[in-house]
Amino acid sequence: DHSMPFITRRQQHIDIRLNLRVLQWIGAVGVAVCLYLTVHFHNTLNVDKPFSVRRLSPQPTTVISIHGAAAATDGMPPRNTGNANTQRAVVTNDHATIAAAKTKTLTSSNAEEGVSACLLVNDENPRLPEWIAYHYLTLPLVSLIVAVDPASRSSPSEILLQWKMELKLDVHLWPEKRYLPKSMRGPCPTPDDANKCLWHHRDRQQHFVNRCMAEHKRLNRTWVLLTDVDEYLVFNQARKDDPVMPSDEAPEGIPIMSSWKYHTNGDMTIPDLGGVVDGMVNGKYWRTMPLKPETDVDYGNVVVDVFNQKHFLRDDVAHLESTSLTEAPPGVPTATDPLFAGKGLYVKIYNDTYDNNADGAFVPIVIDWKIGDKKRRNFYGGHLVTDTKGRKYFMENEHKFWPPHYLTKYSMAARARLPSVDDGTTVLDVLKAEAKEDYVKGALGPCISIPRLLYGSREDETKNSTAAPEGFDEKDFVTLRYRYHAPKGEFEASKFGKTIIDVSRVPIKSLQTKALNIHRPLTYYCRKDPMRYSVSLFRVNHYLDSFEAYSYRNDARSTQRHCKECYEKKGERAAVAVDDDIQPWLRRFVELVGHEKAQKLLSKAGEFAKLE
Numbered sequence: 334d335h336s337m338p339f340i341t342r343r344q345q346h347i348d349i350r351l352n353l354r355v356l357q358w359i360g361a362v363g364v365a366v367c368l369y370l371t372v373h374f375h376n377t378l379n380v381d382k383p384f385s386v387r388r389l390s391p392q393p394t395t396v397i398s399i400h401g402a403a404a405a406t407d408g409m410p411p412r413n414t415g416n417a418n419t420q421r422a423v424v425t426n427d428h429a430t431i432a433a434a435k436t437k438t439l440t441s442s443n444a445e446e447g448v449s450a451c452l453l454v455n456d457e458n459p460r461l462p463e464w465i466a467y468h469y470l471t472l473p474l475v476s477l478i479v480a481v482d483p484a485s486r487s488s489p490s491e492i493l494l495q496w497k498m499e500l501k502l503d504v505h506l507w508p509e510k511r512y513l514p515k516s517m518r519g520p521c522p523t524p525d526d527a528n529k530c531l532w533h534h535r536d537r538q539q540h541f542v543n544r545c546m547a548e549h550k551r552l553n554r555t556w557v558l559l560t561d562v563d564e565y566l567v568f569n570q571a572r573k574d575d576p577v578m579p580s581d582e583a584p585e586g587i588p589i590m591s592s593w594k595y596h597t598n599g600d601m602t603i604p605d606l607g608g609v610v611d612g613m614v615n616g617k618y619w620r621t622m623p624l625k626p627e628t629d630v631d632y633g634n635v636v637v638d639v640f641n642q643k644h645f646l647r648d649d650v651a652h653l654e655s656t657s658l659t660e661a662p663p664g665v666p667t668a669t670d671p672l673f674a675g676k677g678l679y680v681k682i683y684n685d686t687y688d689n690n691a692d693g694a695f696v697p698i699v700i701d702w703k704i705g706d707k708k709r710r711n712f713y714g715g716h717l718v719t720d721t722k723g724r725k726y727f728m729e730n731e732h733k734f735w736p737p738h739y740l741t742k743y744s745m746a747a748r749a750r751l752p753s754v755d756d757g758t759t760v761l762d763v764l765k766a767e768a769k770e771d772y773v774k775g776a777l778g779p780c781i782s783i784p785r786l787l788y789g790s791r792e793d794e795t796k797n798s799t800a801a802p803e804g805f806d807e808k809d810f811v812t813l814r815y816r817y818h819a820p821k822g823e824f825e826a827s828k829f830g831k832t833i834i835d836v837s838r839v840p841i842k843s844l845q846t847k848a849l850n851i852h853r854p855l856t857y858y859c860r861k862d863p864m865r866y867s868v869s870l871f872r873v874n875h876y877l878d879s880f881e882a883y884s885y886r887n888d889a890r891s892t893q894r895h896c897k898e899c900y901e902k903k904g905e906r907a908a909v910a911v912d913d914d915i916q917p918w919l920r921r922f923v924e925l926v927g928h929e930k931a932q933k934l935l936s937k938a939g940e941f942a943k944l945e
Contacts, residue, residue: 445503447475448761448833450558451545453538454489455482456886457562460878461492462938463810464562466931467915469502470922471566472760476503476554478545480512482534483520484887486944492937499930505548512544513537539847542854547844550836556764559854560831560873565812566760566783567915568751569872574910576822578867579633581740583645587635588614590644591652592710595630610636611707614644618707629822631865633741649710650862651738657715661727668698668718669729673709676700678718680726687724698726735860736778743772744868751870755917760833763870779838780859784866785827785873789907790880790900791817800916802923804932809939811876812915818874819907822866826906829853830864831873874915877904881941 450468454461468474479489489506496502509518517537521530542559549557558566583589593612607624622638630636632648661667666687668680678698682690690696699721702708712718715730739747747767752758768777793816800813807813819826829852836844839858848854853861866872877883877900884895923931 445473445475446761447759448472448556448558449476449549449552449554450474450478450560451542451549452477452479452560452562453482453541454479454562455485456487456944458487458489458492458937459882459885459939459941460562460811461489462935463812464565465492465496465502466922466935466938467565467812467918468558469496469500470918470925471754472558474502474558476505476549476552478505478507478548480507480509480541480545482537483509483518486887487942495934499934500926507541507545512541514540535850536847538851539849539854542848542851543844543846546834546836546839546854547841550839550841550844553837555835555837556761556833557836558831558833559851563811563876563878564785564831565874565876565915566833566871567754567874568760568763569748569784569866569869570751570753570914571745571748572821572912574821576820576865576867577629577631577634578745579631579648579741579865580635580645581633581742583647584635587643587645589647590614590619591647591649592707593646593649594707594710606639609638610644610646612646612710619644631822633865648738650713653711653713653716654732654735654737657713657730657732658717658727659715659730659733662717662725665717665725665727667729668726671712671728676702680728682726731857732861734779734858736781739772739868741868743770747870748868753917754915755921757921760871767870776835776838778833778858779835780855781833781871782830782853782860782864782869783832783871783873784822784830784864784869785875786821786866786912787819787827787907788815788874788876789817789819789904790815790877791904791908793817793911800913800919802920802928804928805919805923805935806939809935810919811878811882812874813919815876815878816911816913816916817908818910818912820909823906824863827875832859833871834858877907885941885944887944 448468450472452464457464465474465477477493479493481488493502493504493506497504517533517540521533523529523533546557546559560566590610590612591614593610595608595610597608607626607628607630609621609623610630611618611620613619621636621642621644622640624630624636624638628634628636630646632646632650635643635645637643661684664686666685667683669683670681672679676699678700679695680698681693682696683692685692685694685696688696698718700718701721712728714728714732716728717725718728719725747770750766751763764777767773768775788811792814801807801810831852832854834854839855843855843857849856849859853859880897880900883900926934
């Protein structure tokens with residue numbers, strides 16, 4: 334209206350422009366809200382469809398955070414935890430995507446004090462819920478990183494999503510690019526060569542283990558458990574069927590054998606009898622007659638041969654450690670990374686005062702003994718090696734950070750203090766309590782080796798079990814279904830142990846290369862010699878499971894896993910004794926989280942879906 338004053342018309346135009354801007358702003362906000370709600374509910378309900386990835390670090394990851402108290406909610410009893418901060422689940426897997434209930438800015442995943450874990454899985458969905466539930470209760474498990482083998486026909490994403498949503502478990506699902514070099518990604522490149530595929534799998538495992546521990550260290554975690562889904566960490570309470578406890582000193586009148594070795598092959602054995610032991614007795618070489626079959630051959634034990642001659646086997650490793658040097662004497666070169674070939678010893682050399690080789694050069698040391706020679710039994714880090722010219726070399730003391738062999742009296746006392754699964758004490762509680770004992774001098778570890786105990790497939794049909802609460806079937810749980818196991822401490826049946834490692838006390842540089850192996854990941858922090866069953870605080874129950882479960886995985890050993898005869902032979906020695914130590918856990922778990930929530934989390938346990 335041109336009759337209106339100029340100021341009024343100008344103000345009207347300003348008001349119109351402001352109104353338009355307000356409408357545009359409201360529209361933009363509305364679009365953003367709609368997009369947020371669409372993505373939010375799409376991600377929450379459609380877990381099989383991947384969604385976009387935000388870059389929050391040098392590695393591309395999809396970040397999902399849950400904000401709220403770390404203590405249990407929805408009526409669940411609180412756990413004994415630390416401060417309540419933001420928890421998160423990092424999901425970066427090509428199989429499927431774990432969805433978020435609420436997205437927030439990434440913060441340090443240090444919401445609870447507890448134990449973390451690393452799992453590399455392959456078609457493990459039937460047993461994964463049980464493994465998580467058990468360790469959630471007993472460790473307590475607060476953070477879990479999972480990687481999926483490319484040969485797996487199933488994804489654990491839905492199971493992990495449930496645990497994140499129901500109990501706020503900190504879950505990370507990693508793709509191969511998160512832990513593997515590009516050249517190693519994908520399935521085994523030589524599927525017709527079972528041996529090469531096995532080594533391909535082990536290589537993958539070695540990369541994953543150390544990258545996983547490094548991530549837990551970055552998240553300010555402490556103890557990290559390294560087992561498989563068919564392995565359960567339990568308190569190693571003393572029992573009547575335990576193997577012989579080692580003695581710290583030889584009984585009076587029994588000669589000590591040092592630098593000893595046990596032989597069970599060739600002409601040194603007689604059918605139905607044990608092998609022979611040879612070593613040094615009073616400064617002279619000695620070889621026993623065949624041992625009685627019931628003789629337990631290990632350090633700290635007395636062995637008896639068929640003529641009733643007795644010898645005490647010295648703990649040679651402990652002796653060599655106690656007499657080792659911490660550094661090279663003045664003017665003596667240091668040698669590392671020894672490699673034996675015939676009579677040659679090849680090492681990386683440093684401070685070479687003899688031949689002036691550059692530090693780190695790989696050089697031979699000419700010696701007068703070879704692999705198998707008795708002289709090599711005293712070859713150990715922290716000691717000197719002399720070549721054929723009389724020149725001395727200091728072998729790097731790789732064991733200076735290893736946990737020591739504790740005296741038997743301390744180990745026996747520690748095992749006597751162990752709780753049962755039924756009383757609510759956790760693995761972390763035990764680790765903290767034992768660290769305060771004088772004999773450990775302030776800290777256990779940082780790498781604790783744990784013996785395994787194989788449980789076979791024999792079932793007791795007459796057992797009237799109350800281990801499974803109402804609404805649960807013990808047939809769905811390996812820890813309740815299988816009670817028979819191999820002889821305790823017998824290596825032939827249970828093989829190498831596993832570890833739990835305090836990553837807060839391991840330098841990050843030690844985690845930046847691949848692990849040595851799954852049984853002994855860290856050269857400088859994990860003992861080389863296996864932990865003796867009779868002196869260990871913990872053990873790992875390793876379940877052979879049913880043949881259906883054993884043959885279910887599509888892994889590098891699938892040919893062996895489909896061999897029923899191989900399976901039955903493996904279980905023959907795992908049916909000699911019964912143990913129910915682990916069985917109260919399910920009842921305790923139901924009490925902790927509530928019956929309805931427990932049933933929901935464990936509804937897929939023992940369910941073997943048909944896989945293509």
